[in-house]
Amino acid sequence: MTPNLATAGALATLLLLAGCGDADTGPLEPTPGSTRIACAIGSDRFAERCFVERSDTAxxxxxTVRQPDGGFRRLRLTPEGPVAADGAEPVTVTSRSxxxxEVAIxxxxxRLPAELGKGA
Structure with a gap:
């Protein structure tokens, strides 16, 4: 029996849906050049489970701060400190030491090393 177009379409849909699952599929893996940092999502306590990467762009x-749930934020560094790269959300920066x-958005x-948050 050869599959018809409807069967093939249904199979493709099932395969796509199988790829959608729980976003928290395990520990976040660092990328080369990234630094592990502490983060708190919502009311969670701080834990060293996020990673930050620094890149020079135009x-x-x-x-780029990556969260264990798959979310991420891009922060552009300015002389005044980090701001949302897309400008959509306000950023609050607090000096802890x-x-x-501490950057909140x-x-x-x-929680970032102070030297990492310094802009040009």
């Missing part, structure tokens, strides 16, 4: 230096800042908080 718009300036950008930090000379070595560490849309209910997620990240």
């Amino acid at each position: 718009e300036g230096t950008v930090l 000379p070595q560490e800042i 849309a209910g997620v908080r990240y």
Whole structure:
């Protein structure tokens, strides 16, 4: 029996849906050049489970912070400190110590080394 077009379409749909699942499929793996940082998502406690990558772009230096749930934020560094790269959400920066800042955006908080958050 040869599959017809409807059967093939249904099979393709099932395969696509199988790829959609729980976003938290396990621990987040670092990418080369990334740094592990503490983060707190919503009311969660801080834990070292996020990663940050620094890259130079045409718009300036950008930090990409990756969360264990698959979410991420892009922060553009300015002389005043990090801002949302897309400008959509306000960013609050708090100095915790000379070595560490806390960046809050849309209910997620990240603790970054102070030197990582310095812009041009």
